[in-house]
Amino acid sequence: MRRFVSAVAVLAIAASVALVGAPASADSIRDREYWLNQYGITTAWNTTKGAGVTIAIIDTGVDGSHPDLQGAVVGGTDVSGVGSSNGQQPVGDSSEHGTMVASLAAGRGHGAGAGVIGSAPAANVLAISIGFGTGTRSSDEQIADAVKWAVDNGASVINMSLTRNSLEWPQSWDDAFLYAFEHDVVVVAAAGNRGSGTTEVGAPATIPGVLVVGGVDRNGKASFDASSQGITIAVSAPSEDLVGAAPGGGYYAWAGTSGATPIVAGIVALVRAAHPELDAGNIINRITATAKSPGVPVPSPIYGYGLVDAAAAVNASVPAVSLSPTAELKDWIHLHRRAAATPPPTPTEPPTSTPSPTPVPQAGPANPLGTLLPTVALLRDVGIPLLVYAVFLALLVVWLVSFIRRVRGSRRT
Numbered sequence: 506m507r508r509f510v511s512a513v514a515v516l517a518i519a520a521s522v523a524l525v526g527a528p529a530s531a532d533s534i535r536d537r538e539y540w541l542n543q544y545g546i547t548t549a550w551n552t553t554k555g556a557g558v559t560i561a562i563i564d565t566g567v568d569g570s571h572p573d574l575q576g577a578v579v580g581g582t583d584v585s586g587v588g589s590s591n592g593q594q595p596v597g598d599s600s601e602h603g604t605m606v607a608s609l610a611a612g613r614g615h616g617a618g619a620g621v622i623g624s625a626p627a628a629n630v631l632a633i634s635i636g637f638g639t640g641t642r643s644s645d646e647q648i649a650d651a652v653k654w655a656v657d658n659g660a661s662v663i664n665m666s667l668t669r670n671s672l673e674w675p676q677s678w679d680d681a682f683l684y685a686f687e688h689d690v691v692v693v694a695a696a697g698n699r700g701s702g703t704t705e706v707g708a709p710a711t712i713p714g715v716l717v718v719g720g721v722d723r724n725g726k727a728s729f730d731a732s733s734q735g736i737t738i739a740v741s742a743p744s745e746d747l748v749g750a751a752p753g754g755g756y757y758a759w760a761g762t763s764g765a766t767p768i769v770a771g772i773v774a775l776v777r778a779a780h781p782e783l784d785a786g787n788i789i790n791r792i793t794a795t796a797k798s799p800g801v802p803v804p805s806p807i808y809g810y811g812l813v814d815a816a817a818a819v820n821a822s823v824p825a826v827s828l829s830p831t832a833e834l835k836d837w838i839h840l841h842r843r844a845a846a847t848p849p850p851t852p853t854e855p856p857t858s859t860p861s862p863t864p865v866p867q868a869g870p871a872n873p874l875g876t877l878l879p880t881v882a883l884l885r886d887v888g889i890p891l892l893v894y895a896v897f898l899a900l901l902v903v904w905l906v907s908f909i910r911r912v913r914g915s916r917r918t
Contacts, residue, residue, distance in 0.1 A: 540743045545816030555625025555774040560662045561655035564603030566595045566634035568752035573612040573620040581632030584650045586641030592632035597639040605749030610767035624771025645675045652681040664770040666763035668697040674708035686831040693770040695762035700730030714830025720744025720762040727807045731760040738809035742768045772815045786828035
């Protein structure tokens with residue numbers, strides 16, 4: 506019996522991926538995908554299955570030879586330095602993770618209703634392998650390069666089922682994510698899981714403009730262990746009782762927002778396919794505006810705007826908005842990075858007109874006779890003591906004169 510091990514590193518997967526029992530058999534897998542009907546995915550398929558949209562899976566690599574992913578992986582790369590050039594060799598800790606994620610986004614299943622089918626079974630996949638705690642380069646460098654590579658190779662949706670476990674992110678991510686937003690790419694990221702030690706969302710889920718996914722149980726209630734919380738959460742999706750494809754042809758049960766995220770990424774692909782005229786901001790708006798109420802006021806730091814609804818996101822009438830992930834991130838960068846780092850500009854030319862300086866009154870030459878009029882300070886510090894001494898001396902003189910007179914008068918008598 507094999508067990509998945511969570512990566513304890515700067516970058517970690519956003520899943521609790523302990524194996525539950527033996528690998529599931531293929532003919533029971535589809536029955537376990539309760540979210541396909543409950544979240545309107547099968548209804549949305551009447552309109553589109555995501556054909557023509559490419560989802561980049563930035564993860565531990567995707568085994569494209571799995572029966573449920575054959576034909577889905579159309580390209581890939583490795584940025585860890587230890588994987589294969591096409592991104593299909595699982596690498597690092599929990600190397601099965603990437604294949605499981607890809608299957609929930611764009612798995613095709615196989616045979617007559619067997620295997621895992623993703624939210625967007627006609628979408629294409631780019632497999633970009635990174636190492637969680639492994640590789641010849643830092644995780645931060647790997648992520649920045651992976652995002653840019655995904656954009657340059659045709660992804661219009663990027664799935665990131667991972668967390669940095671910190672609110673902050675390196676400046677290299679500023680450039681990478683801004684590059685994605687400027688190319689109209691929707692980035693979908695996991696909120697993380699309390700069960701894996703993530704008590705609040707961490708980057709990339711804290712980056713402005715990212716579509717952040719929280720997790721719920723199969724009854725639509727917030728998952729305690731298989732989700733996290735934070736004001737950046739946009740929508741929620743199933744994160745418990747999940748099943749996914751594993752490298753080599755197997756299947757594993759798992760839990761975590763690592764699974765909720767590709768479910769939503771696949772729904773984003775459906776919306777992009779159904780509404781190719783919409784930009785990333787309006788795609789995200791359709792996802793959040795059509796979410797089902799979780800029974801609490803929204804937006805909520807637990808549920809975001811509610812439970813994702815694929816059918817409504819694809820088919821509902823939603824007014825256009827001016828939401829811009831690019832503008833959101835640029836504003837953040839200006840406020841938190843460049844405004845603090847850029848010194849005030851130094852003028853290279855004198856101003857065209859310089860106001861005349863105002864004359865400052867200067868003190869006249871010192872009087873050789875000293876100060877003619879006493880100042881307040883002199884009156885206080887010198888005058889008062891002199892007056893006291895003068896009075897004392899006067900009294901002493903009067904007493905002496907009186908004493909001398911008495912002495913003389915005594916002698917005469």
